[in-house]
Amino acid sequence: MNPDLDLVLERVIRAPRAVVWDAWTDPARLAQWWVPAPSRCRVERLELRAGGAFVTRLSDGGEFGPHLDACFLDVEERRRIVFTNAIDSTWRPARPAPVAMTATITLDDHPDGTDYRMLVRHGDPDARARHDKLGFADGWGTVAGQLAALVEGS
Template sequence: MIDTELDLEVQRVIRAPRDRVWRAWTDPARFERWWVPAPARCRVEAMELVPGGAFRTLISTDDGAFVPHMDACVLAVDDGARLLFTDALTGGWRPSSQPFMTAEITLADHPDGTAYRAMAMHRDRTDRDTHESLGFLDGWGTVVAQLADLVESS
């Protein structure tokens, strides 16, 4: 359930079967194709989709070197339906030096394909507002559109 004081979310119907959307989230090669807003590029450094698993990505902007983007810990995986991860921890349940959010990605069958929901949960209003001012809606909206383009054309 969303807490509008602390959470941000993006919802969209993606016109592709749920298993195709799930594969785009869980296959590193597919994930790299949509996870960051183009023209930036993503590289998956670790994607251990089990509770306690590491989930690390790198980003390259302006064709520069890849630098750290996300260092998170997977909390829960419900195959084909839900992925929960946080940057409050890193792989192996290690505490993070800069906790910011927990993300919940949910997929559900929809008559037109897949109902997609990405929610970012924050510890306080300041973190939520910071995330929003950093461009959450534009950034996460852009990558969801890139995800849709990838899976709808497959």
């Protein structure tokens, strides 16, 4: 972790790692928590493998519009998901708004369930600062909370 380039959030989710993994890998379940409520998410492509597409759309009450057009870089079953929006779902270089990033989601066993870690890497300090100022902790923290609410007690 490079504090000049990276943002990180961690939390314990009180559910087994397999249950958290399933909420990430099932498009219908992912759509339930991937964007902050009351916005809605539609998962268009979820090809969970290195090189696979990750495309979601977002609605704030109206039509669905673009949200994320990304590519999975690495997937380690029930342990780690790495994706980037710097390459789109067709493997073309991208200039995503508001920032290009590479996210690593890590799931580890914890005595109370799953240690859920979100590490988001940026290409330069300005991109990191922009993402932080736009509400990284609030937004990513909110969706992690929504994920926890979905799976805890499952």
